[in-house]
Structure formats: structure tokens, C-alpha cells
Amino acid sequence: MRLTRRDAVRLLAAAGGSLPLLALPGVAFGDDETAEKPQPEPKTEPKREPTRVDRALDWLVRHQDPSGTWSDAEFTTRCEGQACTATHERSPVETTASTLLLFLACGETHQSKTYGDTVKNGLRSLFNHGSKDGRFGDLAGRAGLREHIEGALAVIEAYGLTGSRLFKARGQNAARWLVSRQRDSGAWGVDGDDARLTGQAALVLRVTGQADLEVSAEAVERTYTWLAGQADAKTGRVADDDSATALALLARVWLSDVATARKDPLVAKAAAHLAERDIKKLGSGTITHATWALHQAGSDDAWGAWLKQLVALAGKRQVAGETACARGSISPRPGEGRVTATVHTARALATVWTYRRVFGDR
Numbered sequence: 001m002r003l004t005r006r007d008a009v010r011l012l013a014a015a016g017g018s019l020p021l022l023a024l025p026g027v028a029f030g031d032d033e034t035a036e037k038p039q040p041e042p043k044t045e046p047k048r049e050p051t052r053v054d055r056a057l058d059w060l061v062r063h064q065d066p067s068g069t070w071s072d073a074e075f076t077t078r079c080e081g082q083a084c085t086a087t088h089e090r091s092p093v094e095t096t097a098s099t100l101l102l103f104l105a106c107g108e109t110h111q112s113k114t115y116g117d118t119v120k121n122g123l124r125s126l127f128n129h130g131s132k133d134g135r136f137g138d139l140a141g142r143a144g145l146r147e148h149i150e151g152a153l154a155v156i157e158a159y160g161l162t163g164s165r166l167f168k169a170r171g172q173n174a175a176r177w178l179v180s181r182q183r184d185s186g187a188w189g190v191d192g193d194d195a196r197l198t199g200q201a202a203l204v205l206r207v208t209g210q211a212d213l214e215v216s217a218e219a220v221e222r223t224y225t226w227l228a229g230q231a232d233a234k235t236g237r238v239a240d241d242d243s244a245t246a247l248a249l250l251a252r253v254w255l256s257d258v259a260t261a262r263k264d265p266l267v268a269k270a271a272a273h274l275a276e277r278d279i280k281k282l283g284s285g286t287i288t289h290a291t292w293a294l295h296q297a298g299s300d301d302a303w304g305a306w307l308k309q310l311v312a313l314a315g316k317r318q319v320a321g322e323t324a325c326a327r328g329s330i331s332p333r334p335g336e337g338r339v340t341a342t343v344h345t346a347r348a349l350a351t352v353w354t355y356r357r358v359f360g361d362r
């Protein structure tokens with residue numbers, strides 16, 4: 001049975017968003033042909049308990065600036081009653097793009113009934129920080145590349161989901177701008193090759209192809225070759241960094257042929273290393289990347305154990321209750337903002353319906 005992403009969201013919601021989602025077949029990005037025409041919700045749909053992801057979306061809607069921006073530094077201006085805690089300095093362009101990616105992963109687009117205006121305003125804010133040459137963001141250096149990568153992912157996903165001509169040129173230009181910044185080595189970076197940034201750039205190349213936008217085969221090949229060459233010959237780890245290791249694993253699966261990656265002992269070793277990490281000690285961005293990597297390339301046992309850790313973590317960190325302003329948000333570790341922690345944790349939880357699982361028995 002082939003499910004659209006919308007079907008998957010419904011099914012997951014019916015399952016309460018907890019462990020039964022293990023049985024849910026994943027859906028590949030770009031498969032959802034029905035997404036172009038939003039289906040009206042049947043009027044008689046039974047009431048259901050909101051999932052953890054629903055509660056996170058609700059908190060994010062309540063803490064979006066009227067300009068459409070989400071900001072870790074300034075979200076408390078939206079608080080009602082006792083203000084939420086955990087502000088943090090982080091690029092609002094990157095944070096807005098990450099938040100849009102969560103809504104899009106949940107099948108929510110600018111055309112949706114429930115969160116259409118939220119997504120529309122978020123995209124408008126992102127476009128206000130885009131320049132004519134296709135670049136998103138204003139910051140210099142590494143933070144600037146991160147802003148652009150996240151912005152590019154958001155607009156390309158929005159195009160892939162809706163096919164709307166509002167996003168086609170912006171998505172194409174954003175991908176081109178990124179490729180124009182690829183270094184001679186095949187990597188991305190500011191003062192040198194940067195494994196984590198290169199892994200994130202690989203995600204952009206992947207979704208660009210999936211959305212049927214043009215992407216240079218040579219750029220893909222050079223990215224793949226550079227990342228594959230970074231894996232430690234004993235452990236499979238990349239740059240001694242869990243996020244870079246996870247992203248390089250994804251590139252192995254997504255930018256090349258799966259059969260070769262499946263047989264490669266270094267891929268298996270890197271996946272086993274990630275699966276053994278204590279999720280409580282990882283930053284929320286790393287949790288998302290590790291979740292994607294294990295969902296794609298972990299053994300069934302490793303993925304199942306990881307998902308259990310993730311669900312337990314979300315259960316512990318999500319603010320409960322019906323009245324606190326922070327309800328539905330995910331409390332971050334020190335050094336991280338509440339918006340970022342909420343978005344990344346919810347994106348990790350939404351992984352199952354965002355991407356098709358490639359390895360394993362399914």
C-alpha cells in the first residue's frame with residue numbers, strides 16, 4: 001500500500017504519535033501527488049487527543065512574531081501570563097526556516113486550512129531575508145551559510161510539496177547559490193572544509209533533485225566523494241562529530257546507490273555508533289540528524305531502540321498542562337533556545353512520515 005504523506009499524518013495521529021508508529025510505512029519526499037490540491041477535512045472526523053507534535057505546533061503558532069519570524073532571542077514577547085524561559089541568540093532566519101521545515105514535514109503548507117496563514121507568514125519573513133542572487137540570510141561566515149542552507153531547504157520543500165510557482169524560481173536560485181559556494185575540494189566551509197556544513201549542503205542537493213529542480217550531477221558527485229572520504233577507517237565516524245557522522249551517513253544513502261551503502265561495513269559501524277549514543281547528552285540538532293540517519297541506515301533493532309529513547313526524551317522535556325504559556329514546547333538543554341529545541345525535537349518525531357526508510361526489512 002502506498003500512503004501519501006497526508007494519510008501518514010492521519011494514521012500517526014490516530015495512533016497517538018507514540019510507539020505504534022514503528023509499524024507505519026514511511027513516505028518519500030515528493031511522493032505526495034495529492035498535496036497540490038488540499039483535501040477538505042471531513043466534517044464528521046472524530047475528536048482525537050493531540051499528539052506531541054501537534055502540541056509543539058500549537059506552541060510555535062503562539063510564539064510566532066506578527067512579521068512571520070520565529071526567534072529564539074525574542075519569542076517571549078509573545079508570551080501570555082507567566083513568560084516562557086530559555087531565550088538564546090540564534091539567527092532568526094535560520095530559526096524561521098527550521099520551523100517552516102517542521103510544518104512542511106507535517107504536511108502543512110501555505111494552502112492548508114489549519115496552519116496555512118502561519119506557514120504563509122513564515123515564508124514571507126524568509127523571503128524578506130532573501131536577496132536577488134538566491135541567497136537567504138544576512139550573516140557573514142559560518143552562521144551565514146547555515147542560514148542559507150536552512151532557508152534553501154524550506155523553500156525547496158515548500159515547492160516540492162505544493163508545486164506552486166511562487167517557490168520554483170526561489171528554490172532553484174537558492175540551490176544554485178549554494179552550489180556556487182562549493183569549494184574546489186567538494187566540501188563547503190568558511191575558512192576550510194567543514195564536514196557538518198557539507199552534510200547539510202548534501203541535504204539541499206538531495207531535496208532539490210527530489211523536487212524536480214535542476215541540480216548539477218557533478219556537484220552531487222563531488223559532495224558525495226568528499227563526504228565518503230571523511231569516514232574514519234576504523235569507526236566510520238566523520239570529523240569526530242555526531243551530526244557530521246549522521247549527515248554523511250544520509251549522504252551515503254541518498255546521493256548514491258543504496259545497495260553499495262548497505263554492504264559497506266563503515267556505514268554499519270557509523271550507524272551502530274550513533275545508536276549507542278545517550279540521547280540526553282546530545283544537542284537537539286544532532287538528535288534530529290541522528291534520528292534521520294538511523295531511520296534510514298540503522299538496523300531494525302538500532303532504529304527501534306533509538307526511537308524509544310527519542311519518545312522517552314520528548315515525554316520528559318515537553319511541557320505538560322493546559323494553561324502554562326510554555327505548554328507543548330520542549331525545554332532545551334543549557335545553551336539552546338526553546339524554539340530550536342521544540343522544532344528539532346518535533347522534526348525528529350515527525351521523521352517517520354517525512355522520509356521512506358531505506359534499510360531494514362520494510
Ligand SMILES: [Zn+2]
Binds near residue numbers: 076080084326
Ligand atoms: Zn510563552
